[in-house]
Amino acid sequence: xxxxxxxxxxxxxxxxxxxxxxxxxxxxxxxxxxxxxxxxxxxxxxxxxxxxxxxxxxxxxxxxxxxxxxxxxxxxxxxxxxxxxxxxxxxxxxxxxxxxxxxxxxxxxxxxxxxxxxxxxxxxxxxxxxxxxxxxxxxxxxxxxxxxxxxxxxxxxxxxxxxxxxxxxxxxxxxxxxxxxxxxxxxxxxxxxxxxxxxxxxxxxxxx
Ligand SMILES: O=C(O)CCC(=O)C(=O)O
Numbered sequence: 001x002x003x004x005x006x007x008x009x010x011x012x013x014x015x016x017x018x019x020x021x022x023x024x025x026x027x028x029x030x031x032x033x034x035x036x037x038x039x040x041x042x043x044x045x046x047x048x049x050x051x052x053x054x055x056x057x058x059x060x061x062x063x064x065x066x067x068x069x070x071x072x073x074x075x076x077x078x079x080x081x082x083x084x085x086x087x088x089x090x091x092x093x094x095x096x097x098x099x100x101x102x103x104x105x106x107x108x109x110x111x112x113x114x115x116x117x118x119x120x121x122x123x124x125x126x127x128x129x130x131x132x133x134x135x136x137x138x139x140x141x142x143x144x145x146x147x148x149x150x151x152x153x154x155x156x157x158x159x160x161x162x163x164x165x166x167x168x169x170x171x172x173x174x175x176x177x178x179x180x181x182x183x184x185x186x187x188x189x190x191x192x193x194x195x196x197x198x199x200x201x202x203x204x205x206x207x208x
Contacts, residue, residue: 003150003160006134006174008095014167016194019142025081026142026201029054030111034075048117055080055106056208063125065106065208080107088138088205095171097136102173104138104205112146112186112200120149120159120182126208135207136173142166143191143200151180164202166192 001009014022029052030036036052039060047060056065057077068076088104110118123137141164148170151159157180164170172179183202191197 003162004176004179006136006176007150007172007179008170009162009164010091010094010169010171011165012167013091013094013169014140014142016167016192019167019192019195022140022142022203023195023197023201025084026109026111026203029078029109030201032078034069034078036109036111037069037072039071048115049110049112051111052109053077053106054084054109055104058106058108058125065125077106080105084203084205087140091138091140091169091171092136092173094169095136095173097171097173100133100135100173102135102138103207105208107203107205110202110204112144112183112202114144114186114188114199116183116186116200118183120151120155120180122178122180123204123206124178126206130207131177134174134177136171136177138205139164139170139172140203140205141168141170141200142202143195143197145187145190146200146202147184147187149180149182149184153178153180155180163187165190166195166200
């Protein structure tokens, strides 16, 4: 479903099996040798997610990408798995983003517990070239439903509320690449029981 020019919501895009595999991979990464952590951002506020960046690290203090987590423990960002790159490319293709070559080279993996949320913001720390070309952000949601907020190019623009359910994909590129977006809340207990997951993983793939 096209939400706005360049923004697409694919409901239940991933099969339960694919979701189950992703849950296992997300858990192994988030609790692995370079574990997910709660970033403290510029201004001193704690984010309301546990975050792990793959491919490149997004530093919440400088709002810039870097190879290792200089805002936390100096550990290098783990590589982005090849099958995740393929997944992101396939979703971008499904959105018809064929005119814009999309090769994800980083993913921000966020885990939201029942109190998880993310204030509205623009994803604008990728390279000028990527932003100018409208190279999309591909988002995959697994687990509990999120109340996703999707606004316009200005903070004061009206905001649409969209539930992002387990297995949903959301793509925003082209003229929608810099739209404000965020997560106002998680709806606990809505994950498919087969996943045995409390909370929500969200993967946003980007091309630096
Ligand atoms: O969790 C979501 O659906 C959105 C995540 C997000 O906005 C981000 O990682 O920049």
